[in-house]
Amino acid sequence: VLSVRSFSPAEGLFTDLESRIKGKRIVVLKWDAVPVLDAGGLDAFQRFVKRLPEGCELRISNLEFQPLRTMARAGIKPIPGRLTFFPNRTEALADLLS
Secondary structure (H helix, E strand, O other), X not given: OEEOOOOOOHXXXXXXXXXXXXXXXXXXXXXXXXXXXXXXXXXXXXXXXXXXXXXXXXXXXXXXXXXXXXXXXXXXXXXXXXXXEEOOHHHXXXXXXO
């Protein structure tokens, strides 16, 4: 589980994440420390999702209101087996811990 701190240098953050998720089947990003998602961060996020390795699922948890609203306005929706959203980390990990 990676805790995302800020999307100020969004491109650099996602580039770093790309190098850390190789070979992972599930990646959980906890967004509780991301109060604002701007256009640059949104663009970087969308490109990151498109570049996820085949067979890797990104799970977003603890999304704050403003980033959630920004994603909703941009039409970002769950993609089965690729991108899912959870209210908290416990639920994001539930199927792995049972």
